[in-house]
Amino acid sequence: MSAAFEPAHVVRFAGDSGDGIQLSGKRFAERLAAEGNELATAPDFPAEIRAPAGSLAGVSAFQVQFAGRDVLTAGDHADVLVAMNPAALVTNLASLRRGGLLILNGAAFTARNLKHAGLADDPRADGSLDGLRVVDVDLDELTLAALADSGLRRREALRCRNYTALGLVCWLYGQPLDAVSCGTERTGAALRAANALALRAGRDLAETLELPHLDARERPAEPGPGRLVTGNEALALGLMAAAERAGLDLYYSGYPITPASDLLQFLAAREAFGVRTLQAEDEIGAACAALGASFAGALAVTGTSGPGMDLKSETLGLAVSLELPLVVVDVQRAGPSTGIPTRAEQSDLDLALHGRHGEAPLPVIAARGPAHCFEAAYAAARLAVEHMTPVILLSDAAIANGSQRWQPPALEALAPIAPGYAQAGDTFAPYERDQRGVRAWATPGTPGLEHRIGGLEKRDGDGEICYDPANHQRMTDLRAAKVAGAVSEGLAPDDFGAEQGCLLVVSWGGTFGAVRSAVAQLAAHGHTLAHTHLHQLHPLPPGLATRARHFKRVLVAELNQGQLLRALRAALLIDAAGLNKVSGQPFTVDEVRSRLAGELEALRDCA
């Protein structure tokens, strides 16, 4: 991380689900990425398609943190909050830092909307906003005036007010308007033109009001490298890249489920790249179709969230027993049961590690951010194919829908993937293994390799159904040994900080940014602490036990009630403690740092 101090900026847009908050947030983030900023975004929207207008339940928000140097989180607090209505203000005010800039759409502060937001009084007049710099503007009137000659009807014109607000924000951050996209081909010329007019109106108003320039950096002349990518998009691209490098057809089957549906949709639109997809009749059908495609020789993947993972348990067990490659993506969301579909959590780790009856081990990998999803997906596919095993890849709702600037690697630079195809010989023994304990892949259509495999216990070597006790023990041990060796070098832990000292923080998945930021800040103040972020949860990395022994205290930070904590306590025989949160919200850097500071304080004599 760069030592030079350079401020990061955090902007948060909030409004009704129908206000185009996600869209304008995305356009802003795209522009920032194109300019070369590092950034991280956090969309926060409800599961419902459209709750009643102005209601608290219908508020949708989008936050982005950006800077010229490393940005690890979307920001604990916003410098600027745009609140399009009272409900958005109520639910998002706490995210604005003291002294921050609050932009309100005054037109929305009607008696009716105040009531919907559960407010007895108008917050603009009752002192609730003291300490903030408030910009109260009638964005409705401004938008209508700007689009008076556009030919749009009143309701359509008002829908452009998200761009009016965006224009204001562009002024604040010195972003040239012509660099902001007003829409795609599908948006249509008329609407794109209207958006552009609204954008200008917002910016012009900001100039008239003499709003400050919050980003004093010189704007670069050339666009920066890389582009914006969401976790789901990066994950899908990683799978496609793996299939191509392996010389396999990608087969993705899934069932619509928040927040994984995008994976199926993205890949379904990519037939031209040789991708086959199936929207199955249910989660089990999806997993089974993928497994069947794997038997047929495809790079097969099925993706879902928590509820779907529950349903796929039996199919995963079959995949373990058959020893076929299969990637299973779990984009975790707040649970249990239906839970909170659009919020992130890390509470499926236990399910991933243990969620099959019998002894059914498999490798488990976790992505740590939107851009990392590409390499995590690629590594998962490579492990699956090269070790003839199902692999679970964990992501989460915040990673899936969040975005970062990403510089895609060249396809040729990626590690090769070599399927271990069987050679036709005298008789094919489907469960004969190489020195890594991996069996060969014999795909239908290959003469001389005809064979049958199934979920019943089979004999080591020839694969015939076998109930012999010694064989069952042997096969159980062989399957475990194979998985124990399924380690991806590209997924080694990310270690930071001291080699030894008072405190080691261990984390996994999407908490990387918040934990690394907190640890780095404390380290910069002279504390001897360290951070290890895991990318592969099973098997655990070999050096972890040694590393843990060099610290007086180990703290495991995760958005669950201690799932990795329990696994590490058992595996490493250490008295580790947990830093846990299950609110559906990410860790803030603040709260992690507070807890770590407290731990370091208590460990004072450790120095």
Add this chain to the structure above:
Amino acid sequence: MTAPEAARDVAAFQSRDEVRWCPGCGDFSILKQFQRVLAELPAPRENHVVVSGIGCSSRLPYYVETYGVHGIHGRAPALATGVKSARPELTVWVVTGDGDGLSIGLNHLLHTLRRNVDLKILLFNNHVYGLTKGQHSPTSPVGQASRTLGAGVEDRPLDVAALALAGGAGFFARAWDRDTEGLRNVLRRAAAHRGTALVEVFQNCPVFNDGAFDEAGFTALAAGEPVALDGGVLGFDALLTPQVVAPGSPRAYVHDETAQSLHLALAGLHAPEWPVPLGVLRAVERPVFGAAREVKRRRSVAELLG
């Protein structure tokens, strides 16, 4: 042996595995006819894949020397859909039973029919759960004893033909383990059909439901021919109620595999009131799942990474 030679030799389709069905099981006959028909088909042996679920029926793949998967209970059509849609050039068979295919697996079966995936589904119907030792199945007739129903079966059994037809089957046929020639004909027709071909094979379970089909009585369907019944031939009145009519009567039904509007009426012939018609009930062409477009890589993902 070269592939075409092997394809003509029934022995080439017999695996080394010792067959573990009970003596007298109808599955032996079905296996034999299946192997004979496989040997006749033009597809090379390595292009056949047999996918099964769980049950006595589902042990069949182990006894056939082709690629095969013994899957999980009820999910064979889903597994098979994956095999076929990943590799459309393969010939994919599904072997299931009345429990596996019509209880836990009914959902997948219906969606397979709806999509018209080019699979040949062989459903061995013995009206009982054999492998788990004698519970009733969705097709067990009212009054059949069951180890999980003290008073015997009270629920109406599933009408397999009607369900298949209403579910969108383009090909539905029935066979009987003792009518070996009829079974072979049906298997050949199923193999030749493009789209989902559902074949219901009445199969005797000598241990848990012996003689279930002895009293039933069967009659035969042949395209262009009337359907023989005791005392005459099959006819339908104006409300499509089946009745026995004199041969040559204007109300006599002449079987037409494509006359879809009459097939549900034909499916209404149930034991014990009627002999059950064996043979191909329906064979119509419908758009086949995945056949409209060939998925082929024309662009590289490198374009999206650039």
